[in-house]
Amino acid sequence: MRFLLTCKSCGKQIPFDLKANSCKCGGTLLVTYDLERIGRTLNKENLMYRQTTMWRYAELLPVQNKDCIISLGEGWTPLIPLKDTKGILPKGKVWVKREEQNPTGSFKSRGFSAAISVANEFGIRKVAVNSNGNAASALAAYAAYAGMEAYVFVPRDCPGLIVKECVDYGANTFLVDGYIHDAGRIVKEGENEQGWYNVGTLQEPGRVEGKKTMGLEIAEQLRWKMPDVIIYPTGGGSGIIGMWNAFLQLKELGFIHGKLPRMVSVQEQGCQPLVDAIENSGNFMPQNGAVNSCPTGMRVPNPPDGQLVVSILLESGGTAVAVSSEEIVQAQRSLGKRGISASPEGAATWAALLRLIDWKFILPTDEVVLFNTSHSIKYLPWNSNSLPIVKSYREWVGCRQQIVH
Amino acid sequence: MRFLLTCKSCGKQIPFDLKANSCKCGGTLLVTYDLERIGRTLNKENLMYRQTTMWRYAELLPVQNKDCIISLGEGWTPLIPLKDTKGILPKGKVWVKREEQNPTGSFKSRGFSAAISVANEFGIRKVAVNSNGNAASALAAYAAYAGMEAYVFVPRDCPGLIVKECVDYGANTFLVDGYIHDAGRIVKEGENEQGWYNVGTLQEPGRVEGKKTMGLEIAEQLRWKMPDVIIYPTGGGSGIIGMWNAFLQLKELGFIHGKLPRMVSVQEQGCQPLVDAIENSGNFMPQNGAVNSCPTGMRVPNPPDGQLVVSILLESGGTAVAVSSEEIVQAQRSLGKRGISASPEGAATWAALLRLIDWKFILPTDEVVLFNTSHSIKYLPWNSNSLPIVKSYREWVGCRQQIVH
Numbered sequence: 001m002r003f004l005l006t007c008k009s010c011g012k013q014i015p016f017d018l019k020a021n022s023c024k025c026g027g028t029l030l031v032t033y034d035l036e037r038i039g040r041t042l043n044k045e046n047l048m049y050r051q052t053t054m055w056r057y058a059e060l061l062p063v064q065n066k067d068c069i070i071s072l073g074e075g076w077t078p079l080i081p082l083k084d085t086k087g088i089l090p091k092g093k094v095w096v097k098r099e100e101q102n103p104t105g106s107f108k109s110r111g112f113s114a115a116i117s118v119a120n121e122f123g124i125r126k127v128a129v130n131s132n133g134n135a136a137s138a139l140a141a142y143a144a145y146a147g148m149e150a151y152v153f154v155p156r157d158c159p160g161l162i163v164k165e166c167v168d169y170g171a172n173t174f175l176v177d178g179y180i181h182d183a184g185r186i187v188k189e190g191e192n193e194q195g196w197y198n199v200g201t202l203q204e205p206g207r208v209e210g211k212k213t214m215g216l217e218i219a220e221q222l223r224w225k226m227p228d229v230i231i232y233p234t235g236g237g238s239g240i241i242g243m244w245n246a247f248l249q250l251k252e253l254g255f256i257h258g259k260l261p262r263m264v265s266v267q268e269q270g271c272q273p274l275v276d277a278i279e280n281s282g283n284f285m286p287q288n289g290a291v292n293s294c295p296t297g298m299r300v301p302n303p304p305d306g307q308l309v310v311s312i313l314l315e316s317g318g319t320a321v322a323v324s325s326e327e328i329v330q331a332q333r334s335l336g337k338r339g340i341s342a343s344p345e346g347a348a349t350w351a352a353l354l355r356l357i358d359w360k361f362i363l364p365t366d367e368v369v370l371f372n373t374s375h376s377i378k379y380l381p382w383n384s385n386s387l388p389i390v391k392s393y394r395e396w397v398g399c400r401q402q403i404v405h
Numbered sequence: 406m407r408f409l410l411t412c413k414s415c416g417k418q419i420p421f422d423l424k425a426n427s428c429k430c431g432g433t434l435l436v437t438y439d440l441e442r443i444g445r446t447l448n449k450e451n452l453m454y455r456q457t458t459m460w461r462y463a464e465l466l467p468v469q470n471k472d473c474i475i476s477l478g479e480g481w482t483p484l485i486p487l488k489d490t491k492g493i494l495p496k497g498k499v500w501v502k503r504e505e506q507n508p509t510g511s512f513k514s515r516g517f518s519a520a521i522s523v524a525n526e527f528g529i530r531k532v533a534v535n536s537n538g539n540a541a542s543a544l545a546a547y548a549a550y551a552g553m554e555a556y557v558f559v560p561r562d563c564p565g566l567i568v569k570e571c572v573d574y575g576a577n578t579f580l581v582d583g584y585i586h587d588a589g590r591i592v593k594e595g596e597n598e599q600g601w602y603n604v605g606t607l608q609e610p611g612r613v614e615g616k617k618t619m620g621l622e623i624a625e626q627l628r629w630k631m632p633d634v635i636i637y638p639t640g641g642g643s644g645i646i647g648m649w650n651a652f653l654q655l656k657e658l659g660f661i662h663g664k665l666p667r668m669v670s671v672q673e674q675g676c677q678p679l680v681d682a683i684e685n686s687g688n689f690m691p692q693n694g695a696v697n698s699c700p701t702g703m704r705v706p707n708p709p710d711g712q713l714v715v716s717i718l719l720e721s722g723g724t725a726v727a728v729s730s731e732e733i734v735q736a737q738r739s740l741g742k743r744g745i746s747a748s749p750e751g752a753a754t755w756a757a758l759l760r761l762i763d764w765k766f767i768l769p770t771d772e773v774v775l776f777n778t779s780h781s782i783k784y785l786p787w788n789s790n791s792l793p794i795v796k797s798y799r800e801w802v803g804c805r806q807q808i809v810h
Binding site: 052083084104147169339375380 | 453454457458476477478481482483484485488489503506507508509546547548549550551552566569570573574575737738741742743744745746780781782783785786
């Protein structure tokens with residue numbers, strides 16, 4: 001077998017299994033690969049001939065039978081150089097990775113293309129996810145294409161247009177009176193009774209692997225010369241985990257050499273557990289106090305493995321930054337006038353860039369990659385109050401007959 | 406020079422010139438190329454190594470100096486096979502060209518990447534367009550990236566989120582009390598007084614050439630084996646003109662052989678001048694009666710060169726179909742449940758497919774390409790009533806001081 005599961009805490013290895021979402025020691029299980037074997041078929045030259053989706057890296061994704069792949073044309077998104085950045089980075093460069101150009105209008109397409117392909121290979125027909133929005137609409141799309149039944153649970157203040165996307169893809173869509181982890185509890189509690197497969201962050205092996213392809217692409221698109229800094233809007237952090245694994249795997253394959261990028265997580269002030277952990281000597285704690293940030297993908301007070309994310313930021317020489325909602329609005333304007341329509345999360349990376357230049361964390365010669373993770377217009381007003389709002393799994397079971405689509 | 410302008414009516418050829426938008430005889434001028442010369446550098450093999458934007462076909466686009474190219478990562482969009490189409494096309498295949506994955510969320514990115522690059526090469530700094538929406542937001546984005554000043558004029562009932570995109574890209578944005586050709590009159594009347602460059606449909610040489618890349622890509626993505634039918638939502642028709650030119654050029658270059666696809670235009674009932682022309686022995690007339698269709702890209706009662714579009718449809722063995730707004734809504738649902746979030750225009754192609762199968766115009770063995778030209782969520786409610794509404798150029802000049810951004 002080309003891949004297996006390895007515990008990030010104790011290092012134990014077990015055969016690849018869909019249901020094994022954490023090690024007996026409690027550690028997060030991640031997919032690891034037989035890179036020596038993979039190096040025999042994957043090289044820089046034959047990559048140039050391959051399909052222009054994230055499945056160009058099929059050897060580094062955990063699907064055995066290619067016929068099981070569920071692809072809607074995700075990945076290989078453009079990496080665009082911003083113009084007129086001499087004023088802020090005199091000798092550096094700023095790139096924007098345009099993840100909004102994925103099939104579901106966000107970077108979440110990648111994780112769900114991988115996760116649903118893996119699920120498909122194992123014969124799964126019913127899937128569920130908790131999400132701040134874009135993961136829900138991505139699950140809805142990929143499940144629809146794969147012919148699976150989908151259940152999605154998002155906070156009641158989730159941007160309405162994203163909720164509408166889920167409905168339009170035919171997913172059973174529910175608003176939750178709480179945060180993403182409250183929604184996650186509903187999915188978890190229903191696993192046995194409903195028989196759905198939980199595709200929540202770090203609940204299965206596929207999503208992190210799909211996100212990994214963002215790192216593979218940055219390396220290939222920059223012709224294997226790594227940028228100095230990557231600024232990434234972070235909620236659950238599977239993108240940070242995935243990209244870091246990408247870089248380590250590329251290093252072992254001999255595709256890249258030297259220093260890896262400093263990884264920077266950006267969060268919004270008012271929900272910033274990763275930033276707090278960096279300020280607290282790297283010790284991660286869920287945010288137990290009040291949450292006061294906008295309903296974006298960054299609002300994750302209690303990520304499933306925040307400690308792993310923080311460890312990667314520190315190992316890379318990176319950091320975490322919290323920016324205000326006003327800075328985000330201002331950054332959307334600045335990027336818009338440079339030709340990039342940025343989501344709040346994407347705009348946050350520009351706000352973080354300015355802050356980090358100010359802190360001299362980013363130097364005038366640095367090459368920096370920003371992530372625009374989603375389409376901006378997804379966040380504009382649309383009324384989703386025709387949908388039921390639930391608070392617990394039991395309440396959900398009670399209200400199912402109300403569903404109208 | 407690699408390219409010049411040729412009149413589609415009288416065949417006269419003149420040197421490439423930005424300002425020459427129509428021949429002295431009144432015919433439409435289109436760019437033609439020295440294909441013998443281009444064939445020496447462009448071949449199927451070296452295409453495989455090229456960048457994955459529409460600029461992979463740089464030889465077939467009218468820009469001389471590559472440094473003038475204004476690219477936001479447009480083109481090379483996925484072509485996705487729909488699943489479960491055995492019921493409607495037992496031995497055929499249905500593909501969706503996902504144009505919503507362009508940088509501005511629609512196929513209009515292509516035309517404006519080309520047009521703004523051409524304008525850039527000629528030193529233009531101020532541009533204006535009339536549009537049903539997606540062309541306006543594309544102009545706004547490309548002008549912003551190129552550092553040009555942009556003016557956009559759209560019908561007052563243009564979908565609000567698309568209007569907001571224009572504003573967010575920093576364009577001077579105006580609602581017009583009328584249709585797209587009324588907006589076009591304002592742009593035309595202002596040309597001398599305002600000194601803006603008119604980037605309206607068929608008013609300059611770039612946009613058709615950008616749209617041409619859709620045809621080039623379909624051919625390359627299907628490995629140079631052409632589909633039987635292409636169904637394309639049509640307003641002004643520059644996509645039909647562009648794609649047809651693409652196929653003729655590829656034929657002359659020896660990249661494709663045999664029969665070309667039957668080109669089908671789909672319009673919405675209530676604004677269907679192309680459909681009426683087909684029913685009237687191919688004689689095109691602008692729609693002078695009442696317009697009763699929704700504000701989408703297909704609502705163009707008076708396209709600049711409808712006769713040319715109709716001639717191409719007939720030459721290809723194709724046709725034009727009008728579908729109802731109810732069929733469009735139903736088609737959005739059908740595509741959504743197959744994992745594709747379709748704009749009204751994109752959904753119209755699915756509705757047309759069903760109709761044409763019913764008519765036996767499409768056969769059970771046919772391979773068909775549908776175009777999803779834009780993101781579905783762009784069409785959802787957003788209130789753009791903070792913007793001025795004008796009816797004429799003079800009224801616009803009068804209200805300019807009211808502009809608030």
